Amino acid sequence: MKTVSVIIPAMNEAEGIGCTLEALPIEQLSKSGYSTEVLVVDGCSIDNTLDIARSKGAKIIVERRRGYGRAYKTGFQSAAGDFIVTMDADGSYPAQQVPQLLDYLVKNDLDLVTTCRLSHMQPGAMSVSHRFGNEILNLFSRIFFRLNLRDTQSGMWVFKRSLLGIVGVRSDGMAFSQEFKIRSFQKASCREVAIPYMARLGTQKISTFHDGYGNFKNMCSLLQNRDTPALIPALGTQPDVSLNMAVFQPKTLQKT
Numbered sequence: 001m002k003t004v005s006v007i008i009p010a011m012n013e014a015e016g017i018g019c020t021l022e023a024l025p026i027e028q029l030s031k032s033g034y035s036t037e038v039l040v041v042d043g044c045s046i047d048n049t050l051d052i053a054r055s056k057g058a059k060i061i062v063e064r065r066r067g068y069g070r071a072y073k074t075g076f077q078s079a080a081g082d083f084i085v086t087m088d089a090d091g092s093y094p095a096q097q098v099p100q101l102l103d104y105l106v107k108n109d110l111d112l113v114t115t116c117r118l119s120h121m122q123p124g125a126m127s128v129s130h131r132f133g134n135e136i137l138n139l140f141s142r143i144f145f146r147l148n149l150r151d152t153q154s155g156m157w158v159f160k161r162s163l164l165g166i167v168g169v170r171s172d173g174m175a176f177s178q179e180f181k182i183r184s185f186q187k188a189s190c191r192e193v194a195i196p197y198m199a200r201l202g203t204q205k206i207s208t209f210h211d212g213y214g215n216f217k218n219m220c221s222l223l224q225n226r227d228t229p230a231l232i233p234a235l236g237t238q239p240d241v242s243l244n245m246a247v248f249q250p251k252t253l254q255k256t
């Protein structure tokens, strides 16, 4: 049996962590031959995120150092899975879709499947300023790194654990997500797949301006350090929208 590690960074996500964990189709994964471990990497939440996560069977890792990327680095170190799945703790990503994404990764012999939130986004899931900032970062990624992704900032990825041996990410902050994709698409076999994306529960942790600027600085430092070759041709593709969306009727996406 192969193992899947689902890693979820969480900081004060009491409103969303429960439904995020409940939506994970652990039994379906088990029937498909995967045992699943769920790791919640907690950034010292002061609400009852931890109690809820524990009550739903997740393993808790406390990471006192701040940062979205820092939380993932710590989570990756503890993950035992052959495959790793990431998502937010806020109910915004379709946890129900993990088996299909995993299947897509395996059948296409990919190292990484990253997701695109923009094709099937529910109304109110992303603010106008956030959307605008994302498009600017997508454009910069395309110009500087020829990374032809529709959504460079999505936080749901499914990948083979072996990718971690090839790709080392510097950022500890929100820029972790784009840096991980830039480096992965340059070194491994990767594809972007469209998913539904829902309005988050609880309070947003990202700051559009502050983190947007952080992402821009991260791209500049990647260019300066020259360990990510810029302007190499034909990286990435347009998101694959071929996954059977009928499986994900809106009712299965609604939060409890």
Ligand SMILES: Nc1nc2c(ncn2[C@@H]2O[C@H](COP(=O)(O)OP(=O)(O)OP(=O)(O)O)[C@@H](O)[C@H]2O)c(=O)[nH]1
Pocket (backbone or CB within 6 Å): 008, 009, 010, 011, 012, 013, 041, 042, 043, 044, 063, 065, 066, 067, 068, 071, 087, 088, 089, 090, 092, 125, 126, 155, 200, 203, 204, 205, 206
């Ligand atoms: N452990 C830990 N988790 C964090 C930290 N910062 C953010 N997170 C979590 O990382 C995930 C992503 O943060 P979000 O605020 O949802 O960012 P976003 O998805 O870009 O913004 P929304 O569209 O509003 O959801 C959430 O589950 C947060 O709780 C941190 O410093 N430490």
Ligand SMILES: [Mg+2]
Pocket (backbone or CB within 6 Å): 088, 089, 090, 092, 200
């Ligand atoms: Mg989120």
